Amino acid sequence: MKPGSGIPSNNAGTPPNDVDMNFALNEDQILIRDAAESFLGDVSDSAAVRRALDSKLGYDATVWQRIGGELGWCGVAIAEAQGGLGLGPVELVLIQEQAGRHLLCAPFYATVCVAATALQDLGSAEARERFLPQIAAGALRIALPLHSGREQWLASAQALQARRIDGHWVLDGAVPRLVDVAEADYLFVFATIAGGGLGLFAVAPGAAGLGLQPCATWDGSRRFTDVQLNSVRADIRIDEPHRASEGVTRTLALARLYLAAEQLGGAQQCLDLTVAYTATRKQFGRAVAGFQAVKHRCAEMMVKIEALRSAVYGAAATAAGAVDNGTLAMECAMARVLAADTYFWCAQEAIQLHGGVGFTWEYDPQLHFKRAQAASHWLGNADVLRAELADALLD
Amino acid sequence: MNLDPTPADEAFRAEVAQWMRDHLQGRFAGLRYRGGPGDEEADPALRKEWERELAGGGWTCVGWPRAHGGRELSIEQQVIFHEEYARAGGPGRMGHIGEGLIGPALIRYGSAAQQARFLPRIVDGSEYWAQGYSEPGAGSDLANVQTRCWQEADGSWRVQGQKIWTSLAHESEWVFVLARCEPGSRGNKGLAFLLLPLQQPGIEIRPIRQLGGGSEFNEVFFDGARAEAEHLVGAPGEGWKVAMGLLEAERGVSTLGQQMHFAHELELVIAAAKRNGSAADPMVRARIAQAWCGLRVMRYNALRMLSGDQTQLRREALIAKYYWSNWHRDLGKLAMDVLGAEGDVISDDPAIRPLQQLFFFSRADTIYAGTNEIQLNLIAERGLGMPREARPTI
Numbered sequence: 001m002k003p004g005s006g007i008p009s010n011n012a013g014t015p016p017n018d019v020d021m022n023f024a025l026n027e028d029q030i031l032i033r034d035a036a037e038s039f040l041g042d043v044s045d046s047a048a049v050r051r052a053l054d055s056k057l058g059y060d061a062t063v064w065q066r067i068g069g070e071l072g073w074c075g076v077a078i079a080e081a082q083g084g085l086g087l088g089p090v091e092l093v094l095i096q097e098q099a100g101r102h103l104l105c106a107p108f109y110a111t112v113c114v115a116a117t118a119l120q121d122l123g124s125a126e127a128r129e130r131f132l133p134q135i136a137a138g139a140l141r142i143a144l145p146l147h148s149g150r151e152q153w154l155a156s157a158q159a160l161q162a163r164r165i166d167g168h169w170v171l172d173g174a175v176p177r178l179v180d181v182a183e184a185d186y187l188f189v190f191a192t193i194a195g196g197g198l199g200l201f202a203v204a205p206g207a208a209g210l211g212l213q214p215c216a217t218w219d220g221s222r223r224f225t226d227v228q229l230n231s232v233r234a235d236i237r238i239d240e241p242h243r244a245s246e247g248v249t250r251t252l253a254l255a256r257l258y259l260a261a262e263q264l265g266g267a268q269q270c271l272d273l274t275v276a277y278t279a280t281r282k283q284f285g286r287a288v289a290g291f292q293a294v295k296h297r298c299a300e301m302m303v304k305i306e307a308l309r310s311a312v313y314g315a316a317a318t319a320a321g322a323v324d325n326g327t328l329a330m331e332c333a334m335a336r337v338l339a340a341d342t343y344f345w346c347a348q349e350a351i352q353l354h355g356g357v358g359f360t361w362e363y364d365p366q367l368h369f370k371r372a373q374a375a376s377h378w379l380g381n382a383d384v385l386r387a388e389l390a391d392a393l394l395d
Numbered sequence: 396m397n398l399d400p401t402p403a404d405e406a407f408r409a410e411v412a413q414w415m416r417d418h419l420q421g422r423f424a425g426l427r428y429r430g431g432p433g434d435e436e437a438d439p440a441l442r443k444e445w446e447r448e449l450a451g452g453g454w455t456c457v458g459w460p461r462a463h464g465g466r467e468l469s470i471e472q473q474v475i476f477h478e479e480y481a482r483a484g485g486p487g488r489m490g491h492i493g494e495g496l497i498g499p500a501l502i503r504y505g506s507a508a509q510q511a512r513f514l515p516r517i518v519d520g521s522e523y524w525a526q527g528y529s530e531p532g533a534g535s536d537l538a539n540v541q542t543r544c545w546q547e548a549d550g551s552w553r554v555q556g557q558k559i560w561t562s563l564a565h566e567s568e569w570v571f572v573l574a575r576c577e578p579g580s581r582g583n584k585g586l587a588f589l590l591l592p593l594q595q596p597g598i599e600i601r602p603i604r605q606l607g608g609g610s611e612f613n614e615v616f617f618d619g620a621r622a623e624a625e626h627l628v629g630a631p632g633e634g635w636k637v638a639m640g641l642l643e644a645e646r647g648v649s650t651l652g653q654q655m656h657f658a659h660e661l662e663l664v665i666a667a668a669k670r671n672g673s674a675a676d677p678m679v680r681a682r683i684a685q686a687w688c689g690l691r692v693m694r695y696n697a698l699r700m701l702s703g704d705q706t707q708l709r710r711e712a713l714i715a716k717y718y719w720s721n722w723h724r725d726l727g728k729l730a731m732d733v734l735g736a737e738g739d740v741i742s743d744d745p746a747i748r749p750l751q752q753l754f755f756f757s758r759a760d761t762i763y764a765g766t767n768e769i770q771l772n773l774i775a776e777r778g779l780g781m782p783r784e785a786r787p788t789i
Contacts, residue, residue, distance in 0.1 A: 023398070023695075023702035275779050290782035295775035296768070302778050303714045307692045310711060314695025317398045334688045383681065386688075390680035393687055394665060 023317065025094075032076070032091050036098035039071065044102035046364050052105035053220040053367075057182055059105040067106060068138010074112050075136030078120070082128065083136035089254060089319040093261040093312060100265030103367055105221050107141045107180040113258035114251070115142035115188055118200065121254075122247025124240040127202070131186075131238075143184035143205075143225070145177055148377045149384035153190065157198050160229065162191035162237075169201055169234040174227065181205065181212060181225035188238065189227070197241070201234040208232070219370040249325045253332035256379050257315050260332070260339035263375055264308050267339075270346035270368050271301045274353045281355070294353060301349055304342045311335040330392055333385045340375070340382040347372040398698070408475045414452055415483035423448065423486075428749070430487030431656055433756025435611040439566045442489045446520030454480075456494050456518050463502055463510060464518035470701055477652025484659070489566070493517035493524040495649070497571050497590075504588075504629050504637045513569075513590070525564040525593065527572035527615060528638065530557060535769050538583040538635065542617060544574035546631075550624030552589055554597070554617040560763070564600045564613040567593055572617070573638050576631045586634030590626040597621060607755030650697045650715065654690065657719075660726060660753055661686055667746060668733045682729050689722040713778045717770040720760035727754035 025033065043063045052059050068074045077092045078084025085091075092113065099108060116135045119128050134140040147153045160173035175189050186202045193199050203210065211228035239247070275298055278289035288294050315331040323331075350365040351358035358365045376382070400408075419427060423445055429437040449455050458473045459465020468476060488494070498517045501509055516522035533539040542556025554574050564570060570593050577585030593600065597620030602610035629637045665683060668674035674683075696718065699711040730750035731738040742748050761767045775781040 023698040271779075275781065279781070287782065292772070292784070295779075295781045296771040298779055298781060299771040299774035302710070302774055303717055306710045306714045307689075307696065307718055310696035310699050311688070311692050314398075314691065314698065321399045331691065334691050337685070337688050338692065386681040386684040387677070389684035389687060393683060394669070394674050394680060 023313070025090075028087075029090060029094060032087075033094040033098065035071065036073075036095045037101075039066075040098050040102040040104055044104045046367075049103045049105060049221065049367065058180075058220065058223045059107065061183075063104075064106045064108075064141075065138065067108060072138075073108070074116075074138040077112075078116055078132050078136040083133040089257060090313075090316045092258060093316040096258045096261035097265040097268075097312070100262030101269045103221050103266070103269075103371060107143075107184070109222070109258065109262065110144055110146075110180040111135060111140065111142045114144055114146075114255045117254045117258075118144075118188065118247070118251045119238065121250045122200070122239045122243045124238065127236055127238040127240075130236065131202075140186070141180065141184045142186050142188055142202075143178045143181040144188040145175055145190075146179055146378040147177075148380050149388075157190040158192050160189060160191040161194060162199055162201060162234070163194045169199070169237055171201060171203065171229045171232045171234055173229055175229070176226050177215065177224040178227055179222055179224055181214070181227070182223060186235065187227065189229075198244075199241075200238040200244075202236050202238055203229070203232055203234050207235075217374065219374040221367065221371050222374065246325055249329055252379065253325070253329045254319060256336040256385075257312065257319060257332040259375065259378055260308070260335040261312050261316070263339035263343040263372070264305070264312050266368050266371060266375075267301070267305050267308065267343045267346040270343075270350040270365065271298065271305060273364060274298060274301070274350045277354055277357075297349055297353060301346050304338075304345060308335070308338045308342045311338050326392070330389060333380070333389055336380060337382045337385045337389070340377075340385075343368075343372040344376055404471055404475060407472050408479055411454075411476050411479035412483065414454065415479060415485060418448055418452065419483055419485060426486040427484035428486070428659065430489070432487070432760070433607060433609065433752035434749070435487055435563060436609055437486070439489060439563070442486050443520060443523070443566075445486060446488070446490045450518060450520045455490060455520060456498060459494075459498065459502065459514075459518075463498075463514050473649075474651050474701065477649045478655050481652040481655030481659070489523055489563070490517065490520055492526055492562070492567075493522070496526060497524050497569075500571075500588075500628065500637055500640060503640055506625070508625060509590075509628065522569060523563070523567040525561050525567040525570040525613075525615070527558040527561060527570045529560045531559055535766055538586075540573050540575055540586060542572065542574040543578070544572075544576050544587055544589060544622075546576075546624075552587070552622040552624070552627065554589065554591065554620045554622065556617050558615040558617070559612075560603070561600075561613045561615045562611055564593060564615050565602065569593060570598075570615065571628075572622075573634050576634070580632075583635035585632055586638075587631045588628040588634035588637040589622040590628065591617075591620055591622045595620060605755075606758065607752060609756075650700070650719075651694065653719070654693050654697065657693070657723065657726070658690055660730070660749065661690060663746065663750055664726065664730045664733055667730070667750065670746070671733070671735065671737065673733050673735070679729075679733060682732075686722070686726055686729060689718075689725075693719055693722065710778055713774050716765060717767060717774065720757075721767070723753075723760050724757040727757035730754055 072085060073095050075084030076087050076095065077089065080086040116132060119131050131140060145156060147156055156175055160171055160175055163170050171191050178187055184205055186204060188200060188202055190198055190200055209230040209232040213226040215224045215226060217224055278294055279287055281288050312335045315335040318331045319328055347365060347369040351369055354363060354365055357363045426442060426445055430442050453466055456464060457466040457468045457476050461467045494517060498514060501513055528537060530541055532541055542554060544552050544554045546552055554572060556574065570591050572589050572591060573586050574589060575585055576587035597618050599616040601614045603612045603614060604610050668679055673679045696711050696715060700715060731754045734747060734750060738751060742751065772784055776783050
C-alpha cells in the first residue's frame with residue numbers, strides 16, 4: 001500500500017479514445033446543481049461565511065444538518081445498499097463546485113469527498129458497513145489529513161506506528177494538520193505497521209492518549225489540527241489490505257477531482273465578483289469595466305476558468321465511466337493542476353481589479369485569496385502533480 | 396455525462412482507420428503528417444491527387460447533405476472521421492476551404508445553378524478555392540473592405556482592389572471575394588459576395604514570404620477582374636450575411652482532428668527530449684506535463700462544444716480559439732527549447748523540421764481568424780457582458 005503515490009508509474013499515459021456527445025448534464029444532474037446553487041446562495045452568502053469564520057466550531061451546525069438530512073448530499077456518491085443515492089463523481093463534482101463558489105464552511109469535503117471515497121475504494125466490508133450508512137445519513141463527521149505529495153504521505157505514515165496488542169491496534173506518533181477535527185466523530189490516519197506495510201486506522205477523538213492542537217490558520221474556512229497519539233487504541237483498521245494499493249490510487253484521484261471542483265467554483269466567484277464590481281466602479285467618468293486593460297484581464301480569467309471547467313467535467317465523466325486507475329489518476333491530476341493554478345490566479349486578479357477595496361477585510365476577494373493559497377497544496381500542489389504526470393508521460 | 400463510446404461508433408472508427416491504412420501508402424506514404432499549418436507548400440500536386448483518392452472512397456465533404464454529394468455523417472461520426480484521419484497522419488487538406496467554407500455557404504445561400512456548377516468539383520477534388528476577405532486595411536476590422544465592384548451592362552461584375560493573406564491562391568482555381576458594391580457604404584453594409592476564377596488577366600497573385608521562409612499566403616490584386624453575373628452569391632448588399640454565415644459553418648467538428656495533430660506534435664517533442672536527454676530536466680518535464688494537460692482541456696472543451704445546448708451562452712466555444720492558439724504557440728517554444736542549439740540549424744530531419752515549423756508558424760495562430768486581442772474583446776463582451784468597444788469605421 002502506497003499512500004500518495006498518485007499516478008501508477010507503469011501507466012503509458014495514453015489518452016482514452018472514446019468520443020461521445022453526451023457531455024451535457026442530464027435532468028437529475030441539473031436539478032442537483034440548481035438545488036446546490038440555490039441552497040448555498042441562501043445559507044452561505046458572504047455574511048454567513050463570515051459568521052462561520054468567527055465561530056468557535058468553524059461552521060453552522062444547522063446548515064450541516066440540513067445538508068445531511070433534508071438535501072441528502074452526504075450520500076450522493078454512496079451506493080444505495082449502504083443508504084446512499086447511488087450516484088457518482090459527476091453529481092458530487094456539481095455540489096462541490098457550488099460549495100467552493102460559496103466558500104461553504106462545513107465538514108463536507110473531508111467526510112463525504114475523501115473519507116467516504118476511501119471507505120468505498122479500499123475499506124474492508126466491516127468498515128464500509130460500519131461507516132458508510134452513517135455518513136450517507138449525515139450522521140458522521142470524519143477528520144483526516146490532506147498532505148501534498150508522496151513524500152509527505154510517506155513521512156506522515158512513518159511518523160505514526162501501529163502495533164497489534166491484545167487484539168487491538170495501538171498507535172504511537174504524530175500526524176500534522178488533520179482537517180475538520182472539531183466535533184469530528186473519527187479521525188482517519190495512515191500508520192506504519194510494525195513488521196511492515198501501511199494501514200488506515202480510525203481513532204475516536206476522545207480516546208485516551210490523544211492530544212489535539214488546533215492550528216490558527218489564515219484561511220479559517222477549513223480548519224486544521226495537529227494530532228499527537230500516545231499509545232492510542234484505534235477503533236478499527238479500515239483498509240482491506242488486498243484492495244489498498246488500487247484503492248489508494250482511486251481515492252486520491254477522486255479526492256483531487258472533488259477538490260478541483262471546489263476550486264473551480266471559487267475561481268468562478270472571483271470572476272463574478274470582479275465583473276460585478278468593475279461594472280459599478282466609476283473612474284474618469286465611466287465604469288472601469290469598459291477599459292480594455294480591465295476587460296482583457298477578466299477575459300483571461302474566463303479562459304482559464306472555462307478550461308478548468310472542461311477539465312473538471314471531463315475528468316468527472318471519465319471517473320463515472322469504465323476507466324482504469326492509471327488513466328483516472330492522470331485525468332484527475334490534470335484537473336487539479338489547472339485548479340490550483342487557476343483559483344489562485346483568479347483570486348489575485350480579483351484583488352487587483354477591485355483596487356483599494358480588494359485589499360480590505362470587508363470585501364470578499366481576500367477570503368478566496370486565502371482559501372486559494374491554502375488549497376493550492378492540498379493533496380499535491382501543481383508542481384508535484386506536474387512531476388507525477390511527467391513520470392507517467394516520460395518514464 | 397457519458398463518455399463511453401457506442402458499438403456503432405467503434406465500428407465506424409475501425410472502418411476509417413482501415414481505409415486510411417489501405418490508402419495512405421505507396422505513392423502517398425510520403426504525405427503522412429505533411430501539409431499541415433506551416434507546411435502547406437508540401438507537394439501540392441500530390442496532395443491534390445490524395446484529395447481525389449479520398450473522394451474515390453467517399454471521404455470528402457463527409458458532413459455535407461447527400462443531396463449535394465456529401466456523406467451526411469452525424470456529428471459524432473464526423474468527429475471520429477477527423478480524429479482517425481489525423482491519427483493516421485492524413486496530410487493537410489488542400490480542399491478544406493472548398494469543403495469547409497465556400498461549399499457550406501453555397502449550400503445555404505447559393506442558387507441551384509451555383510450549387511450544380513461548383514459543389515460536385517469540390518466533392519471530387521477537381522477545383523480548389525481561396526478566400527478573399529482580408530485587405531491591408533481590413534484585418535481585425537474585417538468589415539472595412541475597400542475593394543470595389545460594379546456591374547457592367549452585360550450583367551457581369553468587375554472587381555478593383557487588393558486582398559491579402561490569401562492562403563494557397565497560387566494553387567487554387569477560384570476565389571470568393573467580399574467587395575463593396577454600393578459606393579459610399581460603410582462597414583458591413585453594401586457588400587457583395589462574388590466568385591471569380593483566379594486565372595484571368597485582371598488578377599495578379601504575389602506571394603508573401605513568411606517569417607519561417609514559406610510563402611503559402613499571397614497578396615491578390617484585382618484590376619477590373621471579371622465575375623460572371625450568375626456568380627454573385629446572395630443579393631448585392633448582402634455579402635456580409637453570406638460571409639458571416641460561412642464563418643458559422645464550423646461548429647468545432649474538425650477541432651478534435653486538429654487535436655490529434657497537436658498530440659502528434661507533443662509526441663515529437665517528447666521523443667526529442669528523450670533523445671537528447673532534456674527529458675531528465677525537471678523544468679522540461681513540468682512543461683511537457685503542462686502541455687499534456689492543455690491537450691486534455693482542449694479535448695473536453697471540444698466535447699462540451701459539440702454537446703452544448705445551442706440556446707445557452709457557449710462559454711466553451713468562446714474560449715476555444717484563444718485557448719488552442721496560445722497553447723500551440725507555447726508548444727512551439729517548448730519544442731525549440733527542448734531542441735536547444737540543434738533547433739537553430741535549418742534541418743530536413745523529420746524529427747526536427749516539423750518542430751521548427753511549429754515554432755515559427757504557431758506565431759500566426761494567435762493572429763489569424765481573430766487576434767488574441769480581438770478574442771479577448773469578444774470573450775469580455777459576449778461572455779461576461781462587459782461594455783463593448785467602440786467600432787468606428789471610416
